[in-house]
Amino acid sequence: xxxxxxxxxxxxxxxxxxxxxxxxxxxxxxxxxxxxxxxxxxxxxxxxxxxxxxxxxxxxxxxxxxxxxxxxxxxxxxxxxxxxxxxxxxxxxxxxxxxxxxxxxxxxxxxxxxxxxxxxxxxxxxxxxxxxxxxxxxxxxxxxxxxxxxxxxxxxxxxxxxxxxxxxxxxxxxxxxxxxxxxxxxxxxxxxxxxxxxxxxxxxxxxxxxxxxxxxxxxxxxxxxxxxxxxxxxxxxxxxxxxxxxxxxxxxxxxxxxxxxxxxxxxxxxxxxxxxxxxxxxxxxxxxxxxxxxxxxxxxxxxxxxxxxxxxxxxxxxxxxxxxxxxxxxxxxxxxxxxxxxxxxxxxxxxxxxxxxxxxxxxxxxxxxxxxxxxxxxxxxxxxxxxxxxxxxxxxxxxxxxxxxxxxxxxxxxxxxxxxxxxxxxxxxxxxxxxxxxxxxxxxxxxxxxxxxxxxxxxxxxxxxxxxxxxxxxxxxxxxxxxxxxxxxxxxxxxxxxxxxxxxxxxxxxxxxxxxxxxxxxxxxxxxxxxxxxxxxxxxxxxxxxxxxxxxxxxxxxxxxxxxxxxxxxxxxxxxxxxxxxxxxxxxxxxxxxxxxxxxxxxxxxxxxxxxxxxxxxxxxxxxxxxxxxxxxxxxxxxxxxxxxxxxxxxxxxxxxxxxxxxxxxxxxxxxxxxxxxxxxxxxxxxxxxxxxxxxxxxxxxxxxxxxxxxxxxxxxxxxxxxxxxxxxxxxxxxxxxxxxxxxxxxxxxxxxxxxxxxxxxxxx
Numbered sequence: 001x002x003x004x005x006x007x008x009x010x011x012x013x014x015x016x017x018x019x020x021x022x023x024x025x026x027x028x029x030x031x032x033x034x035x036x037x038x039x040x041x042x043x044x045x046x047x048x049x050x051x052x053x054x055x056x057x058x059x060x061x062x063x064x065x066x067x068x069x070x071x072x073x074x075x076x077x078x079x080x081x082x083x084x085x086x087x088x089x090x091x092x093x094x095x096x097x098x099x100x101x102x103x104x105x106x107x108x109x110x111x112x113x114x115x116x117x118x119x120x121x122x123x124x125x126x127x128x129x130x131x132x133x134x135x136x137x138x139x140x141x142x143x144x145x146x147x148x149x150x151x152x153x154x155x156x157x158x159x160x161x162x163x164x165x166x167x168x169x170x171x172x173x174x175x176x177x178x179x180x181x182x183x184x185x186x187x188x189x190x191x192x193x194x195x196x197x198x199x200x201x202x203x204x205x206x207x208x209x210x211x212x213x214x215x216x217x218x219x220x221x222x223x224x225x226x227x228x229x230x231x232x233x234x235x236x237x238x239x240x241x242x243x244x245x246x247x248x249x250x251x252x253x254x255x256x257x258x259x260x261x262x263x264x265x266x267x268x269x270x271x272x273x274x275x276x277x278x279x280x281x282x283x284x285x286x287x288x289x290x291x292x293x294x295x296x297x298x299x300x301x302x303x304x305x306x307x308x309x310x311x312x313x314x315x316x317x318x319x320x321x322x323x324x325x326x327x328x329x330x331x332x333x334x335x336x337x338x339x340x341x342x343x344x345x346x347x348x349x350x351x352x353x354x355x356x357x358x359x360x361x362x363x364x365x366x367x368x369x370x371x372x373x374x375x376x377x378x379x380x381x382x383x384x385x386x387x388x389x390x391x392x393x394x395x396x397x398x399x400x401x402x403x404x405x406x407x408x409x410x411x412x413x414x415x416x417x418x419x420x421x422x423x424x425x426x427x428x429x430x431x432x433x434x435x436x437x438x439x440x441x442x443x444x445x446x447x448x449x450x451x452x453x454x455x456x457x458x459x460x461x462x463x464x465x466x467x468x469x470x471x472x473x474x475x476x477x478x479x480x481x482x483x484x485x486x487x488x489x490x491x492x493x494x495x496x497x498x499x500x501x502x503x504x505x506x507x508x509x510x511x512x513x514x515x516x517x518x519x520x521x522x523x524x525x526x527x528x529x530x531x532x533x534x535x536x537x538x539x540x541x542x543x544x545x546x547x548x549x550x551x552x553x554x555x556x557x558x559x560x561x562x563x564x565x566x567x568x569x570x571x572x573x574x575x576x577x578x579x580x581x582x583x584x585x586x587x588x589x590x591x592x593x594x595x596x597x598x599x600x601x602x603x604x605x606x607x608x609x610x611x612x613x614x615x616x617x618x619x620x621x622x623x624x625x626x627x628x629x630x631x632x633x634x635x636x637x638x639x640x641x642x643x644x645x646x647x648x649x650x651x652x653x654x655x656x657x658x659x660x661x662x663x664x665x666x667x668x669x670x671x672x673x674x675x676x677x678x679x680x681x682x683x684x685x686x687x688x689x690x691x692x693x694x695x696x697x698x699x700x701x702x703x704x705x706x707x708x709x710x711x712x713x714x715x716x717x718x719x720x721x722x723x724x725x726x727x728x729x730x731x732x733x734x735x736x737x738x739x740x741x742x743x744x745x746x747x748x749x750x751x752x753x754x755x756x757x758x759x760x761x762x763x764x765x
Contacts, residue, residue, distance in 0.1 A: 020064070020071040020101065021139040023082035029104040029141035034059035034112065036145045043149075055147060058119055059112050064099050067666045073099035104134065104141040116147055124187030125149035126222055153187045156228035161219075162235055168208065168244045169235075175202045179233075181218075187229055192218050195233075207246030207305035209331065209341060215239040247306045250334040250342045252298065253281045256289050256324075258346040288349070289323075293384040296423070297321065299434070300343060306331075313435060318347060320437050321385045321422055325350045352379055360395075369397030369409075387420045414447030414459075424466055432476075438468035454495045455509050460485040465517075472527075477520040482541075484611060485566070486512035503688045504647040512609040514543035514569040526581060535579040541612070544570040544604060553604035561604055570603040573612060575654075579765055587664035593765045597654035599683065607652050607683060614654035614680045616703075619758035620765070621656060622676045624705020624724035626756065631680040632692035634701045636731045651680030653694050655702070658765060668713050674722070675706040679730055691731075700737070704728035707756075711763075722758040 021030050036055045038048045064074045077098030080091040113130040120128035127150035135142045158181045162169040180195040196213040203211045219232040235244075253269060269281060276282050276291045279301055284291070297317040299310035318327045326348040334340035358373040371393065378388040393416075398409030421440040424430060432438055447459040465479035488509040499506040518541040526533045544553075548570035553561040560567050575597035582590045597614045601607050608614075618627030629637060632651035656678030664670050679702050681694035691701075707724030728737050744750045 020074045020078070022078050024101055024103070024139060029136060030139055031061070031063050031102045031104050031107055032137075032140045032142045033063050034107075034143050034145060036116065036147055039146060039148050052147075055116055055119055055145075058115055059145070060108075060115070061102055061106050064102050065666065072666070073097075074101055077101075104143075107143055109134075109143060112143075112145065116145060120147065120149050122189035124152045124154070126153050126187075127151065151227045153222060153227050153229050155181060155183050155185050155187060156224060156226075156230050157183060158231045158233070160234075161232040166244070167246065168203070168211075171203055171206050171208070172199060172233075172235075175199065178202075181231055181233075187220070192231075199233075201308065204306075204308035207248065207307070208243065209247040209306045210240065210243045210245075212243065215243055245339045247339050247341050249300050249302050249304050249306060250336065250340040251281060252279065252300060252302060252343045252345075253283065254294065254298070254345045254347070255283050256294060256347045256349070257284060257286060258326075258328075258348050260348070288383065289380065289385070290383045293423070297437075298345075306341060314345075317437055318345070322387060323350060323380050323385050324348055350379055353377065354379075369395060371395030381419070385422045389416075389418045389420075391416045391418075410449060410451040412447060412449045414445060416443060416445035418443040424468070426466075432468045432470065435471070436469035438466060440466055450490075453492050455488055455492065456490040457509070458487045458489060473523055473525050475522040477522075479518045481515065482518055483515045484512060484609075486609075486611065487566075502647050503686075504649075507607075507610055507650075508648065510610065511566050512569065512611055513563065513566040514571075514609055514612065516541075516543040516545065518542065531583050533581045533583075535577075535581075537577040539575050541573040541575075542571070543609075543612075544568045545572065548603035555602075555604055555606050568604060569601070569609045569612070570605045571599055571601040571608055571612070573597070573599040573608065577765075589662050590659065591662060591763075591765065592659040593657070595654065595656040595678070599652045601652065601683060610650065613650035613652065615648060615650045616654065616656055616678045616680055617649075619720075619722065619760040621658075622678050622703055622705055623674070623707060623722045623758050623764070624676065624726045624754075624756055625703060630678070630703045631701075631730070632682045632689055633679065633694070633698075634691035634730045634734075635689040649680070651692070652683040653681045655679060655698070657702075660764070662711075670711040670713060672709045672711060672722075673706070674709070674724075675704070675727075676724075677702045677704045677728075679703050700734065701730045702728065703730050705756075709758075718762050720758075720760045720762065720764070722756075722760075724756050724758070725754050 024030055034056055036052045036059070038052050038055075040048065043051070064071050066072070075098070076094045077100055080086070080093075080095030080098055081088075086092060086095075109132045113132055116130040117128050120130075128148065129150075130145055130147045132143055132145045135144055158179060160173055160176050162172050164170055164173055175198075178198065180191050180198060185191070193213075196216045196218065199216060200211060200213040215236055217234050217236045219234065221230040221232070222228075224230055270283060270285065273281050273283055277295055280291075280295055280298060282289075282291050282294060297314065299314045299317075300307070304310075315327060315329065318324060324347045326346070328346040330344040330346075331341045332344065334342045354377045356373075356375045356377075358371075358375070360371040360373070372395065373391060373393045376390040378390075380386065381388040392414075394411075394413035396409070396411050419442045422437050423440065424432075424438045425440040441463065443461070443463045445459075445461045447457075447461075449457045449459070451457075460483075462481065462483040463479055464481045465477065467475070467477045469475045488511065491509055495505065495509075499509075518539065520537065520539040522535075522537045524533075524535040526535055547563070547568070548561065551561045553559060553570060562568070575595070577593065577595050579591065579593045582592075584590060599608050599612075615628040615630075616622050617625040617630045621627075622630055628648040628650065631649050635649075637647075637649055656676070658674065658676045658678075660672050660674035662670060662672045679698070681698065681701075682689060682692040683694070685693050704727040705724050706727060707722055709720060709722035711721075712719040725743065726739060729739055730737060732739070742750070743754075745755075
C-alpha cells in the first residue's frame with residue numbers, strides 16, 4: 001500500500017518538475033539565471049571565473065532551486081495546484097514547502113547593474129561599469145550582465161594622519177606597523193573596514209572603552225595617477241571627547257545570587273558589604289559561593305585601565321563555570337572620579353539540582369536495542385563550583401540478523417559517580433594559563449553485563465586526572481590513575497565447551513586488572529574557514545610497569561604476579577588519530593583519516609587485556625565489514641555458525657586508512673563516496689591465529705572496502721546511512737585477496753554475504 005502511494009507521488013513530482021512553466025502566463029517568462037561575463041583581457045582565466053561566480057552570487061532575485069537540472073521545489077508548488085487556493089492538506093503542504101516561480105518581471109536589471117558596479121568598486125575597480133541584456137528561450141529567460149571592471153587601483157601610500165601630541169593619537173600610532181593596509185596591495189573596502197576594527201580592538205585593550213570604529217575615517221585620494229591611491233587614516237572631527245579618554249576600573253560589584261528585578265534596585269549594595277581581597281564587593285548574603293574561588297575568575301582589578309581581553313575573559317570564565325543561567329555585566333561612569341568605570345556583574349544561578357531521563361533506541365547493522373539513563377546533577381556542590389554527577393543506566397540489545405549466534409543478546413546496567421572541579425587540585429603550584437578553566441575530574445563506576453547463555457562480567461573503573469586547554473586549538477588530558485578491574489562470573493557450560501576449541505572466546509572472559517596513568521593530546525583547527533584543516537589526537541596508555549619491574553614479573557617464565565588476588569596487566573600502548581579535511585567547494589570536501597595504534601606487552605602480560613585491544617570494522621571503521629570481524633592479520637575468522645558464540649577479532653596493533661568525498665545534494669541532503677582500508681595484528685605468534693602476528697607483509701594484509709552513503713543534516717543531528725562492499729579480503733589466498741572479479745550485485749547470495757548496510761549518527765570522522 002505504501003509503495004502504491006509513494007510511486008505515483010514521485011512520478012507526479014517528476015512530471016511537474018519537467019514542466020516547470022505549467023502555471024506561467026503567456027506574457028511571462030521563467031527566470032532561469034543571471035549570467036555575469038567579465039571583460040578584462042589581462043585577468044587570468046581562473047581568477048575571472050571565480051570573480052564571475054562571486055558577482056553572480058549577489059544578483060537578485062535568486063532563480064528557482066534545481067537538483068540535477070530538475071526544478072524540484074517549483075515542481076512541488078505546481079503539484080500543490082500552483083496559484084489556485086486549496087483546502088487539501090497534501091496540496092497545502094506541497095505549496096508551503098515548494099517555491100513559486102521566479103519570473104523575468106521580478107528582475108530589476110538596473111538595480112543589479114548598480115549592485116555589480118558597487119561590488120567591483122569596493123574591490124578597487126573604480127572605473128567599473130555594467131550593462132545587461134535579456135536572452136529569451138521559449139518560456140525561459142536568462143539575463144546576461146556584461147561587467148567591465150577596468151584597471152584595478154593599488155595602494156601607493158598609507159598615512160596615519162592623527163595628532164601625535166594627544167594620548168589617543170600616540171595610542172593609534174603605536175600599532176601602525178600592524179595595519180592591514182599595505183603599500184602595493186589592491187584597494188579593498190573590506191580590508192579598510194577590517195583595519196578600522198583592528199584599531200578599535202587595539203584601543204579597547206588600552207582603556208578606550210567608549211571608542212568606536214565609526215570614529216575613524218579613511219580618506220582615499222585616487223587623483224595621483226597611475227591607478228594608485230593615497231590613504232589617510234584620521235579621527236573624525238565629531239569624535240566625542242569621552243571616546244578619546246582612557247577609562248580606569250573603579251569599584252567592582254558581583255551579585256552571584258542575582259534575580260531579575262526592575263528599576264535601580266539591582267545596583268543597591270547592602271550596608272556592611274566589605275571588599276574581598278581589597279578588590280571586589282561580593283554580595284552573597286546566603287554564602288552560597290566561596291569568595292576566593294569566585295574571585296579567581298574575575299580578571300579586572302580596581303585602578304587598572306579597562307581592557308577588552310580581561311572583560312571578555314571574565315565573561316567566558318563565568319559562563320564556563322556551568323553554575324550560572326545568565327551572566328550579565330554593566331559598566332557605569334563612576335560618581336566618585338572622572339574617566340572611571342564601576343563594574344557590575346549580575347549572575348543568575350542555575351538550578352542547583354537537576355534530574356534527566358534519557359531513553360535511547362539503538363540500531364547498528366544486525367543489532368537492535370534500547371537503553372535508559374538517569375542522570376542526577378548537583379551543581380556547586382561544595383560552594384566552589386564543583387559539579388557532582390550520578391548516573392544510573394540499563395540497556396538491552398539483541399541480534400536481529402547476520403550469521404552470528406541469535407541468542408547472543410545481553411543485558412547491561414550500572415552506575416557512575418563523578419566529581420568535576422573547575423581548577424587543578426595539585427600539591428604543586430602549576431597553572432597552564434588563565435584563558436581557559438582547567439578541570440580536575442574523579443569518576444568511579446560499576447557495570448554488570450549479562451550475556452544471557454554465555455557469561456556475566458562485573459566491571460569496576462576509577463579515573464582521576466586533569467583536563468586543560470592550552471589554546472583554542474590544543475587540549476590536554478592527563479589521567480594520573482586509571483584503574484580497570486573486570487571479573488567474569490557465571491560462564492555457561494556451552495560457552496566453556498567452545499572456549500576449548502576457540503581460544504579467542506577465552507580471552508573475552510579472562511579476569512582483567514590494569515592500572516596506571518595515561519595522557520591524550522588533541523589538536524584541531526577544523527573550526528577555521530580554511531581550504532586545509534586538520535584534527536590530530538595522540539595518546540599514551542600504560543599499566544603495571546613500575547610494579548611489574550619491581551616484582552620481576554615474567555609471564556613466559558611462569559612467574560605471574562598478582563595484586564588483590566588477580567594478575568595485573570603490564571603494557572605500554574600508544575595510538576594516533578590524524579585527519580585532514582580539504583574544502584573543494586562551498587558544498588563539497590575531501591575528508592581523510594589515518595589511525596595508527598601499537599602496544600608492547602611484557603613482564604606480567606603476553607598481550608593487551610581484552611578491553612584495551614584494537615579492533616576494526618563497523619559503521620565508524622571499515623564499513624564493508626561487520627564490527628570486530630577483521631583480522632588479526634591474514635588469519636581466518638572463526639566461522640562459528642548460527643548456533644555458536646561470536647568471537648571478536650582483536651589485536652595488539654592497528655592501522656586504518658579512510659578517505660571520503662562529501663558533497664551536498666540539496667537542502668539537508670548530502671551524499672558521500674568512500675574507501676576504507678585497515679587491519680589489526682598480534683604482537684606475538686598465536687598458534688590459534690596463524691598469520692595474525694605483525695610482520696613486514698602487513699600491507700598485503702590490509703582489508704579494503706568502499707561504498708556510497710546518504711547523510712541527512714538536521715543541524716542538531718546528522719543521520720548517516722552507508723552501503724559498502726569489500727574490495728580486498730585479507731584471509732583469502734595471498735594471490736586472490738582482491739575480490740573485484742567476484743562482485744555480482746544481481747546475485748542474491750552475494751548481496752547477503754557482502755553488501756553491508758550501516759545506519760549511524762554523525763560522521764565517521
